[in-house]
Amino acid sequence: MSEHDFDVLIVGSGAAGLTAALNLADKVKVCVLAKGGLSEGSTAWAQGGIAAVLEAGDTFDAHIKDTMIAGAGLNDLRTVELVVEEAPRAIARLAALGVPFTADDHGSGGALHLTREGGHSHRRIVHVDDATGWAVQQALEKAAVAHPNITLMPDRAALDLVTGRHGERYSGEGHVWGAYALNRQTAHVELFTARATILATGGAGRAYLYSTAPRGATGDGIAMAWRAGCRISNMEFMQFHPTCLWNLEVKNFLITEAVRGEGGQLINPKTGKRFMPYYDERLELAPRDVVARAIDAEIKRFGLDYVHLDISHMPADFVKGHFPNIHEKLLGLGIDMTTQPIPVVPAQHYTCGGILVDLAGRTDLPGLYAAGECTQSGLHGANRLASNSLLECLVFGEAAAVDILARWDDLAAPPPIRAWDESRVSEADEDVVVQHNWREIRRFMWDYVGIVRTTKRLERAKHRVDMLRGEVADYYGNYRVTADLIELRNLVEVADLIVRSALHRHESRGLHYTLDHPETLPQAVDTILVP
């Protein structure tokens, strides 16, 4: 078995992982693993932008208040303050790395153009046209490639953390010393040891049939942390983006919220009427949970396949200027958004819950940190405010790095770790089992654990998760691991965490809406699952 030893191991090469790497690498040797290609996480797909207080008249207090309102009061105020106050600095660092943020053509002195998104009381979103994430990912990657202390290893699917108790039963007590990862090119498991490990593995959107998230968003870091003994929090708060393109071939193309921010209206295709006035006084710019539920209600009430998002009343040059990539993509599918409405449906978009971390990105386990979408840092509460998540990656990626360096002398070198044992497994002979179970999870999570929930549906989902868990564990124990099997095992784990968290919450708050408990309780309390 190949063995690699570094000072710090980072699992994930998106905004959180690469930010952490760049903040560590002047002092220590860092290895960054990615499950596939380096740019295959959600970061590269981000469209709208990054929220920061930069407009004259806007204040940190206003951004904090908007974040807490969207989060339905469940946010941790200390985290919200930290992230909001760090935002302008984080944007400046990205600009220094070469991210070509779009300038305001109406402003002076090359000021950044700020767009608007749901739940924000001010224009606050810096962006690179409508493809912000791609520019951010490229700039971070370029800097990481150029740094002699950073080793980037794509095609390594981490499958479990190495804990102080590895080989015995997992417990919350073990120090984390790195991870085992499948080398997808050789099909063998490799050992990566390190004094500190950072999980930056992104979200778990692919637990749902329809998701805007990339194929690899299977909650791997959350599942690995849970198995190693970390507490997991608020997994019931799965965010559904209101406007994913409805198209029979292209299933997960996002239409950025900035389209609504720049004047786009939601229309019921049967009545031809704008419907948000019936649901919320903030209209199309109400927080995402409100808009997604309104669309869901229209679709169900009128028996629709989709609703329309229409920005064709704005001048064609304005639309093309603001949304060049979306315009081009839609033209390729036969839709001209300057003259036609866009058919849209809600789809899973963001995982608000995750591995419980403190303000320095520390988890429950010594030596283990986490940052970005795989965490529950207290920033998002019961519903994430648009464009706050790349920001969280930048702030917590740096915070974790700073804490590791500050504690470096206390972080001991790893002890000898036993190799991965592949001697008692055989080649998988029935790939259909993995594919079938994967499809089954995503279908019942969509049907039973979606935008509007009931206890009965959640119990049905729980029953199915329990059945699949045994089947997948049996398969995992007997056959050689593959990337698909690793992901399936993690999907079962995160589906279980989502359903258990949802069953535990006896109220409706933010993204968790259940017909059996439609009221919001006076006190906001996090759901915390203890392994």
Ligand code: FAD
């Ligand atoms: P990711 O960027 O998802 O990276 C995860 C990394 O972990 C990848 O490198 C992956 O290969 C690796 N990984 C995962 N599992 C394993 C494993 N087992 N072994 C090894 N490596 C592993 N947020 C905003 O703030 N503004 C926006 O405009 C915005 N738009 C979005 C648009 C879309 C379509 C989507 C899907 C999300 C959007 N978001 C936006 C959310 C935001 O993009 C993500 O929350 C954020 O990029 C997550 O970054 P991350 O670093 O935590 O994870």
Ligand code: SIN
């Ligand atoms: C979008 O562009 O609508 C996505 C923004 C986000 O998820 O924060």
